[in-house]
Amino acid sequence: MAVVTDRTTEFIMLFSRHSQRIYRFIRSLVDNRTDAEEIYQNTCTVLWARFDTFETGSNFWAWSCQIVRYEVLNYRRRQNLERHIFSDEFYNRVAESAMVSIDELDQQQAALSVCFELLTDRQREVLEKIYEPDASPISVARELKRTPNAIYKIMRRAHELLLSCIQRRLNSGDLF
Numbered sequence: 001m002a003v004v005t006d007r008t009t010e011f012i013m014l015f016s017r018h019s020q021r022i023y024r025f026i027r028s029l030v031d032n033r034t035d036a037e038e039i040y041q042n043t044c045t046v047l048w049a050r051f052d053t054f055e056t057g058s059n060f061w062a063w064s065c066q067i068v069r070y071e072v073l074n075y076r077r078r079q080n081l082e083r084h085i086f087s088d089e090f091y092n093r094v095a096e097s098a099m100v101s102i103d104e105l106d107q108q109q110a111a112l113s114v115c116f117e118l119l120t121d122r123q124r125e126v127l128e129k130i131y132e133p134d135a136s137p138i139s140v141a142r143e144l145k146r147t148p149n150a151i152y153k154i155m156r157r158a159h160e161l162l163l164s165c166i167q168r169r170l171n172s173g174d175l176f
Contacts, residue, residue: 007051007052010056011047011048011051014060015044015047015048015060017060018060018061018064019044021061021106022040022043022064022065022068023036023040024105025065025068026039026040026043026068026071026072029068029072030072030075035075035079038075039068039071039072039075042071042075043064043067043068043071046067046071047064047067050067107170108166108170111165111166111169111170112162112166114165114169115161115162115165115166115169116162118161118165119158119161119162122154123154123157123158123161124158125144126140126144126151126154126155126158127155127158129143129144130151130155137151137152137155
């Protein structure tokens with residue numbers, strides 16, 4: 001029977017908190033989903049194998065991104081995908097840019113989650129239904145016994161409220 005240590009628990013908690021971001025970061029660097037999944041699996045293995053070098057209390061996301069960058073570069077070398085068109089420095093700059101983009105996306109998503117709760121029940125209901133697969137304003141109007149015009153108005157007001165709320169939160173840094 002394997003013994004679970006505090007360090008193992010720490011890794012599991014940090015990895016579960018950042019695993020989706022890590023995958024999105026890899027996908028931002030690699031076009032092919034199959035390649036990205038292979039790199040993700042390799043990265044997970046390396047993260048665990050090198051976790052003893054991670055300093056508790058430091059930035060797990062930044063540490064993980066460095067490992068992702070090396071794994072992507074190693075994968076490109078192994079697969080000869082770069083064909084000597086782009087340098088490692090180019091890929092490093094793309095990776096740095098993608099890291100910033102993912103951080104911004106996470107901040108926007110956090111703001112959206114908070115702002116979404118500020119909508120009225122009707123606005124939330126309409127938005128949840130309108131973004132279901134195969135939904136349309138007409139089908140939502142029919143389901144909610146409203147006119148399509150009423151659904152469009154609810155959507156417009158909800159989107160305006162969300163946009164202004166998200167912008168306020170991002171500008172103020174108040175995401176939670």
